[in-house]
Amino acid sequence: MTGYAAPIRRLIQELSRFPGVGEKTATRLALHILTAAEEDARRLAESIIEVKQKIRLCPICFNLTDKERCDICRDATRDKEAICVVSDPDSLVAVEESGSFQGTYHVLHGLLSPIDGIGPESLRLQELLDRISHDSVREVILATNPSVQGESTALLIAKLLHDKDITITRIALGVPVGGDLKYTDKMTMAKAIEFRRGM
């Protein structure tokens, strides 16, 4: 990297801040920007500024939005009585793109992880409880990742909602569609057997 001119070194340094992007990848990206059309580079720079200026959190579900409230919360056809709880906006998009959920969401912006100092107060949990006590909610689907952090966060929420008259569900664990049993890890296979369904 020391062999590059100063502005290139600065760009490589800025690009290296991305998660999973080391100096080699950052260098490749920087050299791409250098050979790209002036117009493309300008649009990329403007997009970066634009997201920082326009994107905020929906005050209801904490999804990312460029409007007062997010598209899903503003959509009158969505079932407001079903809330799908996810850790992050990308999980929300994954559920949304499956096309199998017509309710609304609640984005926690994290998962419990005591080792990283992330306790219940770091998540949007109080906001979820407030929402449930104000609105009429029928079901809460806990769609956090099937990881230690995801499971413990789901368990905590289930406990917090225990005394409410709400159905609390958890997304299913099992072998992924299109997956090969041969390459399925033991834990997943065990869950797939444990949660087998009648046909």
Next chain:
Amino acid sequence: MTGYAAPIRRLIQELSRFPGVGEKTATRLALHILTAAEEDARRLAESIIEVKQKIRLCPICFNLTDKERCDICRDATRDKEAICVVSDPDSLVAVEESGSFQGTYHVLHGLLSPIDGIGPESLRLQELLDRISHDSVREVILATNPSVQGESTALLIAKLLHDKDITITRIALGVPVGGDLKYTDKMTMAKAIEFRRGM
């Protein structure tokens, strides 16, 4: 991606233009920018604009530079009689970082690739010939990649310089330092044997 607000979708689209960056990676990068400090995002955007504005090609060796001539060509201590020919600025940096070459460079900005429509006229070959005919040059080291394109480009240059009173050399092929013979491909191994040296 359709689940994200428009400014985020635009940023994902711009980031997807990077080579080797698909929609998933672009999404991860975009969400990182969203959670990054305002200041960091601004610096990244500015760096992108800055490289496009400030970086040009050195008129002597065609290396990337933000000055009238590149640091290496301006350096009086570098041996101007030895020219290391590379395909791209990243190859130049790789040679430079090895610390084993004290001469100057010539960046072709590409390699012969008839299948991609890249012929001799697409490379900075004429500029290399002009430079050699004007300046006193003792040795030309052909440091193009050991690929089909790199080899044919090296062969062409060797042919073009054949009648000049210049030593023409090619970088060595062999097993990489720290490499394991077990994981060395047959072609490399064959070259390592073919070009074995006395001890």
